[in-house]
Amino acid sequence: MKPREQILFGGDYNPDQWLSQPDVIDRDFELFEKARINTLTLGVFSWASLEPEEGRYEFGWMDDIFDRAERQNMHIILATPSGGKPNWMALKYPEIRRVTETGQHEVQGRRHNHCLTSPVYREKVRAMNEQLAARYGDREALILWHISNEFSGYCYCDQCFAAFRQWLKAKYQSLDALNDAYWSRFWSHTYTDWEQIQTIDKTVCGLVLDWRRFMTEQCRSFIRNEVEPLRRHSPKIPVTTNFMGVHLDYDYHQLAKELDVVSWDAYPSWHTPQTDSLTSHHSLFAGFRHDLTRSLKRQPFLLMEASPGPVNWKDVSPLLRPGMLRLAGMQAIAHGSDSVCYFQMRKGRGSIEQFHAAVIDHVGHGNTRMFRELSSLGQSLTQMESVVGMPTPAKVAVVFDWESSWILDAAGTQHNTIKQYLETVLAHYKPFWDRGVAVDVVDAKADWSAYQLVVVPMLFLLPESSAQRLAEFVERGGTLVTTYGTGVVDETGLAIAGGIPGHLREVLGIWVEESDALPDPCRRRIKTLTEAKCLSGSYEARHYLDVLHLEGAEALAVYDEDFYAGSPALTRHEYGKGAAWYIASRNDERFTSDLLGNLVKQLEIPYSLNAGLPKGVSAQTRESEGRRLLFLMNFNDEVVSCDLGSSLYADIETGTGYTGLIELEPYAALVLRERE
Structure with a gap:
């Protein structure tokens, strides 16, 4: 075979x-x-x-x-x-x-x-x-x-640094350009000869970022x-x-x-x-x-x-x-x-x-x-x-970006012990996984044309070119969701002039004036405004709380405590044919689940299983040329009931038919095809 x-x-x-x-x-x-x-x-x-x-x-x-x-x-x-x-x-x-x-x-x-x-x-x-x-x-x-x-x-080694210096020369052409990109006059770190680049000074964030880019290229x-x-x-x-x-x-x-x-x-x-x-x-x-x-x-x-x-x-x-x-x-x-x-x-x-x-x-x-x-x-x-060979159809993209992770890790910020970039991305992936919605996990350079919804959590490094492509995605009718900690520095690690969220400011219709850093276990309450159809009741925010101004966006939730009570905590801005959302604070799981889950419904993004999933049960599909396979997986250590709805399915191994409410044994995995 x-x-x-x-x-x-x-x-x-x-x-x-x-x-x-x-x-x-x-x-x-x-x-x-x-x-x-x-x-x-x-x-x-x-x-x-x-x-x-x-x-x-x-x-x-x-x-x-x-x-x-x-x-x-x-x-x-x-x-x-x-x-x-x-x-x-x-x-x-x-x-x-x-x-x-x-x-x-x-x-x-x-x-x-x-x-x-x-x-x-x-x-x-x-x-x-x-x-x-x-x-x-x-x-x-x-x-x-x-x-x-x-x-x-x-x-x-010396060989690596010699190659690194050649790489930097090709990229920046001159030491003046390199010093400008690195802001190296701070602490008198100005480079006056290429040979002075013999170590990776971790206080020069742009140098750290370029070193990791160089090692990737090597x-x-x-x-x-x-x-x-x-x-x-x-x-x-x-x-x-x-x-x-x-x-x-x-x-x-x-x-x-x-x-x-x-x-x-x-x-x-x-x-x-x-x-x-x-x-x-x-x-x-x-x-x-x-x-x-x-x-x-x-x-x-x-x-x-x-x-x-x-x-x-x-x-x-x-x-x-x-x-x-x-x-x-x-x-x-x-x-x-x-x-x-x-x-x-x-x-x-x-x-x-x-x-x-x-x-x-x-x-x-x-x-x-x-x-x-x-x-x-x-x-x-x-x-x-x-x-074999069947693709996975995804209308949702969640961004996980290596370069943004590198520079966020290198940067000294007011949130140093609670940055949690990966955990933040996972928090915005989880609502889709919980619902059996297919997701592509991409970087900020991705082609957005295949997606209806793009979720960009905490994209600290945001070059103007990436922001422009996201703007075009929204303008054409896409839905963008982004969060605190986005659009802070440019491709060399310099703070973006003009304020946060940088080059997405016009698309999002907001300006972030400052951001509160809350140590654990401090929390602040958020309340939903009547205009919000995607949220209900109150939620808890922690760690990051942006204090922002509306510049065309509408507020759908506000802080309900502290001196910034009444300031927007969730905004939405219509831009072209689409909409751009900004989540201003790191919120509890229910907030993220409610917001992204309701966006999936509003945008009519397909689920793997329309009837819904119990906790700890995952559903994924692979599809090709009219063929569709449903994978139903129970990660619980106990029997769980799962509703297949009115559709008729057959187990591709045994031919056993399934419909309606079924029981999944602990750690069971079924592969089903939908009957005509």
Whole structure:
């Protein structure tokens, strides 16, 4: 069966750790067949096995795995091994090792600690990839190149700073322009020679922002270096690398431009207690990161890694409760994945991840609960192959922007301990997730033409070009919702002249004069005005409370306490054919849910399930050419009743019919098609 007709099911396999025990590899392939595993990811950290000493390559063991995979009609995702350089290389070429912020070369060890700029390392990587591509580029089993692994971290070596200075020269052309952009005359930080830029002074916010942009570009360049021989030898084989959700070292929107397919590694902390942070609402946060990954290229993505059980690198990692393994895999597919893959296929006997869960446990056979559940999932996925390639239709976009996050983190503000950018974005994503409304999670540079509603929480960095495009979106009839903390600085990190919300001031019809910062547990009451049809009663505000003036907008809610009682807390401004809303304070969950939920109704944005969803039940759809699949998932540890309404549905696995009120078992996941 062709790869595009299958959901990829499998994961990381490290047979080079078992070469002295060929019978283990024999048993592995028997178990792969039993579990209906169709895909293996090879070579992620295998450099020392592929090139045990400089220039001496050993591919026999990998040839054998390709042969075995092809005999069993399996697929191979072949990784380049640059995420973990071998000891011999690190010691012979110390310049490839990263340098810390304090100027020390890191010792060899761990992983992901190479210099992205190093010409020597790039040459070694390219030579290895040339060998891999020439040898395996035409193999029948090969379906995807996997570039390195979980790119992360920065290097502060002389090579990196030399490249950074060249990057700055190209961007600013002159030191005067750079000093103006950085406001570097403050504290006498003026640069009078390019060579003076030898450290990242964290008090110069624009420098911090540019450094992170530069390191993102270095990572892009590193990927291009890796990919060139692969594309040359196997032009029809796509490339990917595995991202990490909201990892902030590099801007994934930029890295995604170098890839054909986006993938990511999902490790939610299932069954651990929730806290006040929405990042601990594990099903919500996992759904958000799935949507973010899918939205990077607005096409189906791949779940490259997940854990089939407890991991060994968190403070505590409970067992997955019965059904959770299936549910977690189905959630990925529901949000747009065309794969369910795991780290790893067989549990290693030693080193740091020896107690990380795997498909095949130390016991070495398939008579375990984990393996049985995984095999059951494998069987289910064979019944769902029609989902492959199906897009996820979204009329709502929520903005999560790497650059804005970077500069907000760097800036000293009156809200330093309560910035909570990610949590704020999640708070404005949650009302849609609760209602089963499809969402794309995009950055501020996105194309808005496909959306009816764009939600822009706390977009601290707002270039004039992005504001202009948002204005055009509203003018054409779109609905924009934005919040406190938006439109504060420009693309270099300088405060925008003319006041907050910067270049959106005309569109929003307001001016923010000042903002109160409330420490916990202080709260202020907000009351709804009669003109507001999207809210009712009173609400609580905390942390951020903007005090603003109306400049054409209307107030729909006001503060009811403190010296700013009566000042607008929620505004709406008609602009062109559309409307722009401003939320002036960080409010309780009910406020955000009421406002965004009512906007969904007013704009007639489609739900995945029109009858509504109980708490902890998620619904998502994937649609293509008139086909529509509904994923209904219960993240509760108890039976929940769910109303399907009057529509008739059939389970795509069993054919069982459903309508009206149904019961979902704990951690149940149904995939339904609507009957005609």
